[in-house]
Amino acid sequence: MQKFAFLNYAIVSLSVFCLFFTACVSDNGVSSSDKKTLQNTSREFQYNYRLLYYYYVDQDKYLGEPQDYVDKVDMQKMYEKEIPWDYYDLYYMYAMMNDNFTYYVDASRAYSLLNSLRQSDELTGAGFRLDSLAFPDKFIIQKVTKNSPADRAGLKAGDEIVEIEGVAPTNETVFRRLAVASKGETITYTIKRDSTRITIPVVIDSYLSPTVELSFYDSIPVIKISEFVANTSNDSGTYGEFVQYLRETEKYKATIIDLRDNGGGDGDQCKAMTRALLSKGDTAIGIIETKADTIRKRQAFDTTFEINTADGIAKDRYFVFLSNNNTASCSELMIAGVVSNKKYPIVGSVSYGKGIGQTRWITPSFSIASITSMKVIDKDRNSYHKYGIEPDFSIQDNDLILATAAELAKEMKFKRIAGYGKTNTGHFAKQAVAQDTMPGFYLLPEEYRKKFE
Template identity: 30%
Template sequence: MRAFLWIGTLLLLFVLAAAPLTSQAVGDNSFEALKRFSQVMDIVENHYVQDIPRSTLIEDAIKGMLEQLDPHSTYLNKDDFKDIQISTSGEFSGIGIEISLEQGRLTVISPIEDTPADKAGLKSGDIILEIDGQATQDITLTEAVKRIRGAKGSTVKLVILHKGSNKPVTVPIVRGTIPIHSVKTQELESGYLYVRLTRFNENTTRDMLDKLKEYKAKKEIKGLVLDLRNNPGGLLDQAVSVADAFLSDGLVVYIQGRDASQRKDFPATRGSEDVAAPMVTLINPGSASASEIVAGALQDHKRALLLGERSFGKGSVQTVIPLSDGTGIKLTTALYYTPNGRSIQAEGIVPDLEVPFVPTEEDKNADDRFTLREQDLSRHLQNNGGGKNKGSETSKEAGEMLGRDNQLRLALELVKKLPTIRQIR
């Protein structure tokens, strides 16, 4: 059995070994509740206007029970369960968005970078009113995923409502294979490297270390800007190993179920590929789950300066449990905590320097959307607890990036002023 940390429904995130689930004795009150359920089901079977198979009634009851728990627990039919197995490899067909149901509205949490949804201009906070001509009112999350996903090359038409607009727009999007490449790098100035992680899949750490090694073969790394903005998460082991690449020891993260015995620690280890250069890490409301694990670890160990905006605040662990008939359930079973014991569930990671993103004039209309965080999700779990310097070398591509991104410009200036941080001793 494997367990998953989850941020949305179109991309599988965070995997770890699941703790065994213990059964509990059923008391008299439980039998009374089951008796009431049986009575209601009998009434529906005998008196509802249409004939509904008992298997369908039970399946729908399971769906309702799980979806009322929190935004991330859900029932998985056979197709959904197969999709999860595909998603763990990082390869699947679709448009590449994370979605949630908020007050009955199908809402975009975040588009995945370089996917059809991202290129079509979908943004965090967009409301999807229709999918291929069918209204999303009263739709379930599972049904929405089914309608949006499809064969590569086929087109899905979404009717989108942007905040501040009274007129919905129709956005046709050609489905594609969601790319598995999650690491991008760009030299900002000589010796200063920008590392962008778009999500955490099974190859993220290896790809990141390969790119760092390739750059170090050419010149010394004087500073790093690690960009986790709009990164919806990924595999837990990859989040741990990415953070581990910048830490030589100490705790990266730990997860805690409702029983104290269910705690599991994930420590950093000293490695030959550890990176000791000064760092600035960028986060924003689209940084969730695995991104928050990395950001929280780097912040608690004072390994990197965090800059940007408060992160999403998704700090719960979902366990995917297979059932005997090929279906399964995805159940919230624990919370994760930063090394200093902070639960960021519905709180998020607050950066050391809170600097809002300021879009350029040409991007202002496109980026005038409200931000969405875990605390805004229905039934969410409560938390228990400028210019280049003289002599610098900036490529045209890097110059364009810096020109349209005030947070990145400040990150570069700060990382050049940070003292050398040596984690390897």
């Protein structure tokens, strides 16, 4: 699932919310003629208006006066979509911000969305994968997902499954039929390990999927990163999975990192992974972030560069990056942070071009406010936002992409010469809706909309 997000989280207590709210209620930065309108709205509306005023990077272009968002929507349409009536104006206000990534999700929908952004997909099963290519006539376990039921039961990579519930699987179809079970049920596997037969019962349960996979192409390690999240099968999230595979492949001098179809995720995770590939003193990335100047009643900006204070564990390895049009946000941050320092090549197609980041607030009503509050720049203060990152080798065919990347990895000579895109990718064209049409929540990227419709 593509998330197209570079996220920071501002999960704070209601006491802090009340302090922020009180500080702004008399000196809120809006004109005096609009204070009456703002004061006549709900506490939730007032809080969110001020969030946008102080933190939305384009508030000077798109944030109007409070009355511009009150009683503007088609109430019948909102009712048909089962949006609670007291959130109508909020959804409309966020929809008018001209930014699919600045949006509002009310409390009835907030919990499931927040979980989807902070953890990998939840799966139900045993949690292992067979090596069908190398052993087509046997059932050899290729990988056991960490913290899965199979892992907890003691199954290991290399184990050969010879019986399921006392029955020998004669082919893949029989294997799959024997291995069907619901959550809470037990499947008993008989395995052969170092010529010893062992019977291991596995209780089927839910577990978090991995977000990083290791494979090999023409003897070159390929590390595929599907998303960046804090909670995965590894206790340290995507970063922990990534570091594990870097250590497992440390004898290799070159590695391919596949970020195709990775829409981003947790900013702390991808920044830590970027630093793992850089040397001491390298600048991983720069972030321009909005700040609330409540004294002067205005929006302020702060620029921070993240500089490596120590050598990364893979600083001397040669990397080749793979990207495509769905490589977005945190994935682009990682690529830009590494190649601007190390000049490693990129193979594939131009990236999505999302050089912005969002902060998420839990509001007083326990809803979620996602606001674009950050802009990403590289060590030279250049931005790829709206234009993406150009590959050095523009290739569409998957086999040719991998073959080219492997050849580059073997030679370890090519230095990046391409830069950022020259053509607007079109992902951030004007999209704000007109009055009386569906607001905020329905401007979410498609993968979010599907969760709640």
